[in-house]
Amino acid sequence: MKKRFSIKRILMYAALILAALTFIYPFVWMIGASLAPQHEVGKMTLWPDHPGFENFKLMIEKIPIGRSLINSLLVAFFTTSLVMITGSTVGYALARMNFKGRQLIFYVIVFTMSLPFQVTLIPNYITMVNLHLVDSFFALVIPFAVSAFAVLMFRQAFQGLPQALIDAARLDGCTELGIIFRVLWPNIKPTLVTVAILSFIGSWNEVLWPLIVIRNEQLMTMPQLVTLFATGGRADSMLGVKIAAAVLLALPVMIAFLFFQKHFIQSMASTGLKD
Amino acid sequence: MLKNYDCNMDIGIEIPLRTIKPSKKKSSLRKRLLPYLLVSPYLIFVSVFVAFPVLFCFFLTFHKWNIISPMTFIGTDNYSRLLHDRLFWKAIGNTLKFLLLHIPLQLMISLSLAYLLNQQLRAASFFRSSFFMPVIVSGVVVTILWQQLLGYDSGLINRVLMHMGVRKIGWLVDPGTAIYSIAVMATWKNLGLYVILFLVGLQTVPTQYYEAAKMEGANRWQQFYHITLPMINPTIFMVVILSTIGGFSLFIEPYIMTGGGPLNTTLSAVLYIYKQAFQYYNMGYSATLGFFYALMIMTVVILQKKFIEKEV
Numbered sequence: 001m002k003k004r005f006s007i008k009r010i011l012m013y014a015a016l017i018l019a020a021l022t023f024i025y026p027f028v029w030m031i032g033a034s035l036a037p038q039h040e041v042g043k044m045t046l047w048p049d050h051p052g053f054e055n056f057k058l059m060i061e062k063i064p065i066g067r068s069l070i071n072s073l074l075v076a077f078f079t080t081s082l083v084m085i086t087g088s089t090v091g092y093a094l095a096r097m098n099f100k101g102r103q104l105i106f107y108v109i110v111f112t113m114s115l116p117f118q119v120t121l122i123p124n125y126i127t128m129v130n131l132h133l134v135d136s137f138f139a140l141v142i143p144f145a146v147s148a149f150a151v152l153m154f155r156q157a158f159q160g161l162p163q164a165l166i167d168a169a170r171l172d173g174c175t176e177l178g179i180i181f182r183v184l185w186p187n188i189k190p191t192l193v194t195v196a197i198l199s200f201i202g203s204w205n206e207v208l209w210p211l212i213v214i215r216n217e218q219l220m221t222m223p224q225l226v227t228l229f230a231t232g233g234r235a236d237s238m239l240g241v242k243i244a245a246a247v248l249l250a251l252p253v254m255i256a257f258l259f260f261q262k263h264f265i266q267s268m269a270s271t272g273l274k275d
Numbered sequence: 276m277l278k279n280y281d282c283n284m285d286i287g288i289e290i291p292l293r294t295i296k297p298s299k300k301k302s303s304l305r306k307r308l309l310p311y312l313l314v315s316p317y318l319i320f321v322s323v324f325v326a327f328p329v330l331f332c333f334f335l336t337f338h339k340w341n342i343i344s345p346m347t348f349i350g351t352d353n354y355s356r357l358l359h360d361r362l363f364w365k366a367i368g369n370t371l372k373f374l375l376l377h378i379p380l381q382l383m384i385s386l387s388l389a390y391l392l393n394q395q396l397r398a399a400s401f402f403r404s405s406f407f408m409p410v411i412v413s414g415v416v417v418t419i420l421w422q423q424l425l426g427y428d429s430g431l432i433n434r435v436l437m438h439m440g441v442r443k444i445g446w447l448v449d450p451g452t453a454i455y456s457i458a459v460m461a462t463w464k465n466l467g468l469y470v471i472l473f474l475v476g477l478q479t480v481p482t483q484y485y486e487a488a489k490m491e492g493a494n495r496w497q498q499f500y501h502i503t504l505p506m507i508n509p510t511i512f513m514v515v516i517l518s519t520i521g522g523f524s525l526f527i528e529p530y531i532m533t534g535g536g537p538l539n540t541t542l543s544a545v546l547y548i549y550k551q552a553f554q555y556y557n558m559g560y561s562a563t564l565g566f567f568y569a570l571m572i573m574t575v576v577i578l579q580k581k582f583i584e585k586e587v
Contacts, residue, residue: 009396012391012396013396016392016396019402019406020401020405020406024405026420027420030420030423085316086316089316090313090314090316090317093314094314097313098310099311105317105318108321109317115569116520116523116569116572116573117524118524118544118548118565118572119328119565119566119568120324120325120328121552121565122562123327123328123332123335123562124328125552126342126558127327127328129342145320146316146317148317176309201411205413205415207413207414208526208527208549223413226415227415227527227530230415230419231530231534239423243423246416246420249412249413249415249416250413250416253411253412253413254411257407257408261404265403265407265471268407268411268468268471269468269472
């Protein structure tokens, strides 16, 4: 009995290891290929015989990748900050205040979450054209500055806090904004982390919208620049450079993931569980 | 934390709440206005970026417009064009083909892996994290990576096949397989998320149920079929809905990998909408496609919900 049990376990491990390999191998191969000289790129071996940074040097010469990295960081940072601020004030009002239309606003939020983005895509582009925001960071940040999901997350978090906390702060003469950001925020750290991670990753990985509203290469976000480089034919003869661009695009997120695995996984899972 | 609330936070929104001894009437007016001030970011956002666009989109569907010259009203021409647009229906068909492989594959593999991870094995968190890696990186990265795996002459998979003496497969160049290759890639990308969702679902099944079933003499498969599956129905439902919505938004993968080819077999609906707007500058027609497509997605999701709720 015991022996059969352990064989089963071994089979289970074998299946999991095989699965894990199909997930890890491509990434390791990608990093290896990005360091490989041109003639070695196509090889199946995980690590090149003569690794070097040639591909990265070439990439920096060809496209403003450093600039795009800064652009992406700025856009993601401002989007995330705004999402957290607006999500908190709206979520707080919905959770903790009585006013006419509260329920209606809540239903509108739930409904807009299920509205497919395809319907608003073209009109939003036209809005950007009319506001003269095409080719500016505003076009990348403002349409994402409020997130229905973040509002619902904050609403739920604030609902779970004791009223005494708010009453005490009011007695101390705190304004409502002070209550939200100084008194309540320290008590909902898991929600803050979740919202921050989700909106940062969401903004970092967004590529369809930048492709539409940004034409100036100096203002492009990193995924956009890499996409245009990979599809524009400029990279066709330089496979290694293309892969190096992909590595550079993946690296910040992967490093962050290595440090905050648990938070990442919990946050991402909560997007599905909030239904 | 308690010692000093300096509450004059400057974040750009002025709320003059803290005047010294405000008169009662004034303060109650402020009190009544305050919630609306707090929700105003959302109200502005929803009017500018949701309500107005939806109405404007509907308005655009009756117009022909290339953004530069003035709009012209063309009645329902866009709609009849849509109905006869072979390419659009082909794009919808491609998306359905994609879902036809993507959803069952996603369900089966992620549920199996979650089931394995739920067996109290060592290093479960390592496995979990490795499955999760593609979820967080950009679709652009995954697509560039898989382009190298799926290439015809120099792709890694075909090289392995050649080594084993099997004929090369035109993963992305064969019109019959390209969309399915993309479906496999998308499954690989999202799998980790669904493993986690299933894992959470599996952990909610009370262990007593299994013990009771064991007493009755049920084997593992019977336990899985009669206890686990019904108990995690909500998760299955969620995974189906999420991957349907994800599949309907398919864009960057064909955009980078195939540009919609070969023979438009990987042209996704979103890619087609994008091309109509930003390659041919048919804003009115593109808006019509978007409007129709969004309605279609909502209908499909609602039908799925109805169907699955009935089953549960």
